[in-house]
Amino acid sequence: MHSTLNRRQFLTAGALTLTAAGLAGCSSRSGSATNTTSFVKPGSAAVTAAEAKRRRTGTVVQRTLTAEPVTLDLGGKTAKTWAYRGASATEPLRGNVGDTLKVALTNDLPDPTSVHWHGLALRNDMDGVPNLTQKPVQPGGSFAYEFTLPEPGTFWFHPHVGTQLDRGLYAPLIIDDPNEKADYDKEWVIVLDDWLDGVTATPDQVLAELEKGMIDHGGMDMGPMRMGNTLMGASSPLLGGDAGDVYYPLYLINGKPANDPQTFTAKPGERIRLRIINAGGDTAFRFGVAEHQLTITHTDGFPVEPSKAESVVLGMGERYDAVITAGDGAFAVIAEALGKQDQALAVLRTGSGTAPTKKTTLPPTKTPATASDLRAASAVGLPQRAVDRTLVLELTGGMEKYDWAINGKRMDMDRPMRDALGIKQGERVALEFKNSTTMWHPMHLHGHTYQLPGGGPRKDTAIVLPGKALRVEFDADNPGRWLTHCHNVYHGEAGMMTTIAYQEN
Numbered sequence: 001m002h003s004t005l006n007r008r009q010f011l012t013a014g015a016l017t018l019t020a021a022g023l024a025g026c027s028s029r030s031g032s033a034t035n036t037t038s039f040v041k042p043g044s045a046a047v048t049a050a051e052a053k054r055r056r057t058g059t060v061v062q063r064t065l066t067a068e069p070v071t072l073d074l075g076g077k078t079a080k081t082w083a084y085r086g087a088s089a090t091e092p093l094r095g096n097v098g099d100t101l102k103v104a105l106t107n108d109l110p111d112p113t114s115v116h117w118h119g120l121a122l123r124n125d126m127d128g129v130p131n132l133t134q135k136p137v138q139p140g141g142s143f144a145y146e147f148t149l150p151e152p153g154t155f156w157f158h159p160h161v162g163t164q165l166d167r168g169l170y171a172p173l174i175i176d177d178p179n180e181k182a183d184y185d186k187e188w189v190i191v192l193d194d195w196l197d198g199v200t201a202t203p204d205q206v207l208a209e210l211e212k213g214m215i216d217h218g219g220m221d222m223g224p225m226r227m228g229n230t231l232m233g234a235s236s237p238l239l240g241g242d243a244g245d246v247y248y249p250l251y252l253i254n255g256k257p258a259n260d261p262q263t264f265t266a267k268p269g270e271r272i273r274l275r276i277i278n279a280g281g282d283t284a285f286r287f288g289v290a291e292h293q294l295t296i297t298h299t300d301g302f303p304v305e306p307s308k309a310e311s312v313v314l315g316m317g318e319r320y321d322a323v324i325t326a327g328d329g330a331f332a333v334i335a336e337a338l339g340k341q342d343q344a345l346a347v348l349r350t351g352s353g354t355a356p357t358k359k360t361t362l363p364p365t366k367t368p369a370t371a372s373d374l375r376a377a378s379a380v381g382l383p384q385r386a387v388d389r390t391l392v393l394e395l396t397g398g399m400e401k402y403d404w405a406i407n408g409k410r411m412d413m414d415r416p417m418r419d420a421l422g423i424k425q426g427e428r429v430a431l432e433f434k435n436s437t438t439m440w441h442p443m444h445l446h447g448h449t450y451q452l453p454g455g456g457p458r459k460d461t462a463i464v465l466p467g468k469a470l471r472v473e474f475d476a477d478n479p480g481r482w483l484t485h486c487h488n489v490y491h492g493e494a495g496m497m498t499t500i501a502y503q504e505n
């Protein structure tokens with residue numbers, strides 16, 4: 001780190017003026033000061049103008065949310081953790097597209113926090129990224145979020161501070177389109193999570209263990225090996241030699257572990273829309289319902305051409321909506337924790353029959369659905385046009401130094417504009433994620449949805465496999481300062497994040 005002279009030292013340095021000027025010149029603080037002047041600010045007129053263009057119903061949905069310490073009973077295990085009063089996996093926030101969502105957040109945690117509305121193309125100053133779009137909400141403090149719900153779909157929210165999302169601080173945000181023809185009888189929100197907080201460790205302890213560094217044993221065929229709260233050799237043919245780094249004692253569906261599963265009830269023959277959300281910190285899930293076929297209808301909120309599959313893979317942050325036709329009996333709803341030899345379980349019951357147990361597994365499929373199998377519904381595909389700007393985002397770093405980064409630069413959330421990449425409003429932008437690491441990464445973009453190549457789905461989070469590249473495109477139509485990052489919370493916190501910022505016109 002540079003040692004920067006403070007102003008008084010500088011003024012009294014006298015004979016050392018030349019040296020001091022040299023130091024000041026190379027300190028990155030002055031660099032970021034020049035940076036911030038040329039980029040659109042979160043509270044600027046451009047942001048207000050973009051908000052004014054969103055369609056509005058005039059309805060206000062008002063909620064209060066308190067982030068607070070709680071004690072949970074997870075199938076007989078007591079876990080002290082942090083969660084929201086006012087929303088949870090089974091208590092989503094919900095509104096219609098065009099409604100104004102007003103959320104009064106109170107922070108009763110011992111640490112600062114924020115709320116990020118994952119996947120929404122919302123006004124920049126409500127995006128919930130401390131030091132970039134707002135000040136962190138201090139312990140005892142509060143913040144009033146207020147924004148127009150921009151698109152219908154399955155979204156969720158979580159803090160954007162440290163590893164907080166790997167605690168109980170998350171919940172779905174479902175945005176309905178009153179004009180959508182509902183081709184189903186019922187719908188269920190299904191939130192998948194990997195859980196350790198208060199059972200084996202806190203997420204902060206896990207991060208500290210990871211930061212000590214590990215030897216990359218990816219590709220071993222012996223199954224995952226636990227070392228403290230970390231895992232080595234959690235390999236999955238779907239994700240590569242290193243599917244995850246963290247040992248979780250529990251996997252949850254809607255906050256319930258496999259020994260105390262949630263039971264969903266329906267009538268045989270009913271068509272049920274499932275809104276599946278991966279809220280995990282370090283686990284990709286393969287999701288399916290035993291003896292049922294999924295018809296995938298949406299991903300990350302946006303419709304796709306309906307596509308049938310036995311199971312679907314969700315990286316952290318991804319969502320899929322799928323319709324099933326309920327059979328007669330009791331069936332396992334399964335989320336296999338890829339590479340970790342464990343799974344989350346819930347029960348679908350439409351008749352008699354013994355409840356499935358954790359021993360029920362999904363039939364092995366070589367080819368579960370992933371985003372690359374899907375095509376955007378014609379209404380949401382980006383219009384064909386030339387790309388104005390390509391940003392290459394090389395994913396770098398590894399387990400040994402735990403130096404996950406983008407283009408070799410590790411994000412410092414105290415100075416999130418330091419390495420910001422500029423774009424201009426109105427541009428078609430291509431993001432080229434080039435994964436130079438030996439691990440897969442779910443890459444998320446704030447404030448926009450990009451489109452996968454070849455008419456692929458509109459998404460805000462997509463898996464980039466080790467050694468592979470993924471080129472996506474989006475339209476720069478939402479001015480502000482937006483993060484793009486790996487949604488593995490430990491990778492993101494270690495530095496695999498960068499900022500994409502609109503330049504002032």
Ligand code: C2O
Nearest residue numbers: 116118317444483
């Ligand atoms: Cu769920 Cu920065 O995002």
Ligand code: CU
Nearest residue numbers: 441486488491
């Ligand atoms: Cu990652």
